Every structure is written in structure tokens, then in C-alpha cells.
Amino acid sequence: MTDIRSAALIVNAKSRKGQHLFRRVCRRLDALPYPVDPHAVEDPDDLEETVRRALDKKLDLLILGGGDGTISGLVDLIVDRDVILGVLPLGTANSFARTLGLPLDIDGAIDVLANGTPKRIDLGMIDGDYFANCAAIGISPQIAETVPHGLKKVLGRIGYLGWAAYQYARFDPFTLIVEDGSTEHRMNVVEVRISNGPYHGGTWLVDEASVTSGRIVVQAVTGHYKRTLIKNWGASLMGLPARHQDTVSFSGERLRVRTEPPLPISIDGEVLAHTPVEAKIAAGVIRVMVAGE
Template sequence: MVKRLNMTRSAVLIFNPVAGQNDPDQDLAQIREILEPDIDLEILLTTPEVDAGTLAGEALARGVETVIVSGGDGTISAAAAALVGTNIPLGVISRGTANAFAAALGIPNTIQAACETILGGVTQTIDAAYCNGKPMVLLAGVGFEAETVEKADREAKNRFGMLAYILAGVQQLREFERFEAEIETEDKIITVTAAAVTVANIAPPTSILAQGPAGLVVDDGFLDVTVVAPINVAGAIAASYHLLQSALAGNAAERDDIGYLRTRKVKISTEPPQKVVLDGELIGTTPIEVECVPGGLTLIVPLVEEAQPSEKLSGLSGLKIESKAPSESEEV
């Protein structure tokens, strides 16, 4: 559900000073320059000891009415997770490497445009989820994706940006391994030999291992599970490329080694145990249980005017158009 935002005159800004590749002092100064004429900002900085989720939780306890978060996907997801089920609007200013959260929701990824969205946008209620009791906004990845995220460390991301994930993925392909997975939903139990299983709430096209279905709907009350099950490295490369191409085109995957399903909750067990990444952060190993929280998160998103249907009548056989005088009820 989308509605106009009644922006409060004050908000908490949670800012990660080590996110991205730009000068954080300049980034913060730019944010303040744009927002502070209209919003009284309380600025909180994350530290290695205190993450965005903790800061957002403390702000909620103080009765904050709006939270704004600026950083990478990990920072944004942590703050968002703290707001699940609260109806407190969250504004997003992405400054990370992948910026998957913003991309998935159509939120601009420049500071200027993101701040303008916060000042003039609308709120949208989307689904969230819980994975092993931890709030989930984007997705949980089992297997290949988790291994790739682990290899793309902070130093590599600072040096190479988005290329760090690509390099990590190439490196992980050299160590390609499959595993036995049991996927239990509300109405079935599936066993399969896979290389990756992804449970997505929302995900941009670049999160290719989540892109089995034709499109991930952010407020449908369902999770989308994608299973990638190639038999060798060549198949893994081909499957990944197909997922990217089909996602960019808005089509569902059509390879025999890619499967997908929709469910409100799912349990995934593997043999041997596999690493799990939750919203970009490693959280341990399988098994996992994920359950959707319909309408669990409120976001500030850009105002998109609905397109008015156009009219086309020319070329119709026997076409005749006459002007009609307005009726008395239509006259002003």
C-alpha cells in the first residue's frame, strides 16, 4: 500500500562512516545541507561495536517518528530489521557497494535524489520476514551466494567496489560444490541436489540467484524460493547468465537446472551443512526457517505518478467521432 508521507519535522539519521568509497565527511555534510532546512536531524554514527539495528532500536525506545539510514546494504537492512512491525517510516540513503536494497525498491542511489525522495516521497508498506528468528528484509542465501559474500571482504569491496563480488564469484566457481537439500514448505517436502538455494523477500535483478520467478512482488505476502542445481562448473556459469538475462528481461527462468516456488514459510536443511548469508551478512550454517511477515515494513519511496491510459481510435473500420455537448450535471 502506498500513501503520501506526512513528514515529521524531526528524524533520526543513522550514518555508517565506513560505507562506500567516498569521503564520509563530505557525504554527511551533503545530507545535512539538503535535509536540515526541513528536518531536525539527530545524527547517530555506527561503530564496530554498535550497529544500525541497535541504534534504530534505541531510537524507537525514545519514541522517534521517522528513521533515516545511510550506508551499505548491511547497514540499511540492520536498521530496517529493527523497524519490522512498528509502522515507523524508514528513509534510505544508499552509499554502499551493491546498493541492492535501494535498487530492488526503486529508491535513488545518489545522495541528492535519495534526500529529495525523503523530503517529497510517499510511504509504501512492504513485506518483511524472519529467518531463524532474525528479521529479514532482502533475502537469505544458502550455498554459493553465502560463499561468495564471505570471499568479498571489506578490503576488496573498498578497492574494487561491485567488481569485488564478481571476482569472488569467479573464485568460488573454481571450488564449485553441490549439496543435498531438503526444502519443506506448508504443503510439500522437496529433496534436490543443488549448488544454491535462495529465499527472497525482495531482490534486485543483480541478485541473480534469487531470480527464478518472473518478478518478485514486494507486498504479496509470499517468499520466493529459487533453486539452482547445475551439474558442473559450465552449467553453473550458464545458469547464472540465464538468470541475469531473464531477470533483466522480466521473464521467468526456463532452464531445467533452475527451479522456483512461492510459499509463506519454508525450512531448508542440507547435507553437509552450508553457510547462510542473511541480507548480505553471514549468520552461520543451515538449517534455516524463514517466514514472511506481510506488510511488516514501512519505507519512504519516490512518488511515481500513475500513467494515464492513452487513447487510440484512428484506423478503426467505420470510425466516426462526434463532439458531445456536456450535460447539465457536467457544466460548472
């Protein structure tokens, strides 16, 4: 266990579980062997400034509580800082926490913060913007752009899946072009995942991706018919080998990604870019607290 003398907790109180669980988290902070300065941020627009103010105090540990979008949106601020990231998974899918092997309950996550060890990991990058886990092209950003405000908070994963089914009926396959520096690969696809970690939407999808590999992975679910995507997701949810039958993966330190037509990209659940983009890896740029080995 690294000697931690100071820490701050910043919770996105507008995330699905953030506001409800903030007080419970604060009650558990006494279990940590170091003082923690807690902040519940009601307005997501204030998150970045709150993190900056906390980092200016030269913290040893910055604990972020929220979903994948919260963590991915703030992780840029930690790069090149001598601070360890702690994760409290308070979102819907919690893909980044799953990638790190963290417990998804508060008590388990607090235990990791108390007894874990720092681990240096990679971040993904899209056109200079860091992200934690996985970006997607296809139906995922279509869902993210159109999902009614508050649906995930009120109905959780079931409501989100219901909206996904509605958008699936309105979705069309597209053309992907991946350039690896020497070759251009063109194919018909129904989804593309740009991955630093294996989880997407809370499900293990990209076997080749790892936060310690030093490589970005672009995985395409190929096909002319969108039912292929349902088959791929279903096989992945059940852990079946059939999930690989319709996928093609490319990996490297950097890859150029284009689509026809140009499409939005959701980055850890938030639509933040549009094709074409350069996807690359930022190897070992942050430290994060994980369970002791």
C-alpha cells in the first residue's frame, strides 16, 4: 500500500446513483487510513473546476465517484500529475471499474481504496482527447444522442435497454475504413469499438484490449444486416465463442478510422467526436488504485 496522506472524493451527484449514495459513501470514509475531503457536485458543468481545485492541493489520491462518462471526461486532468486515481463505480454499466477488476459495491470499492495498490495503466486517445475505456461507432452513439434526459437515472439499465431496442429499429449498417500506416482495410459493419479495455456497456466484448498492453484496439462487428449485432451482443452476454464469428480486430499504437457516411462517436457513453479520427494509445500515463496483488 502506497503511503497516502491526503485525498479528495468528488462525486457526480447527477449520475444515476451519485446523489442517493453520496451520504452513504461519506459514512464509509472513516474506514480509510487517511483523511478525505468529500465533494458532491450537483451541476456536471462544475465537475472539471472542482477537480482542478482539488488537484491544486497536491493530493496523493483523487477519488472519482460516478459512471464511465464522468471518469472518462475528467481523466485528462490527471495525466502528468503525481496523483493516484481512485474509482467509486456509481454508474449504470461501470465498464472501467470492471476492466480494472474493482468490486461494484460501495463497501468493496472502499476496501480497495483502503488496502489496494497503485497500478500504472494506459489511456486511449481520440484526436488528442484522452478516454478511459471504450469508444463506439454505430448504434451506441445513436442511443446516447437521443436517450431522453433522466431515463437512465429513473429506470436504470432496463430503461436504457428499452430505448436501445427502439433505436435499433432506426439504425442502418455502414462502411468502416481502418488505416494502420501501411494498409487500408475497408468493410461493411454494424458496430465499431475503439477499445483501451475489454468491457463496453458493462459486457466483456473486446478480448484483445487491455489497459496495460500499450496498444489501441479497433474491433468491427462486420455484416450487411443489423441482426448480426444482436447475435454478437447476445453471444457476448452469454460468454459464447460465437461472439468472435462476426468480428475483425486491428491493433497498434495508432490507427486512422473513417466511416461512410461520417458518424458520431460515443466515448465512454458520451458523444464527443465524429469520424474521421485518429485513435491511439497513451501508454502508462496514469496510476489507478486496484485490489492488492
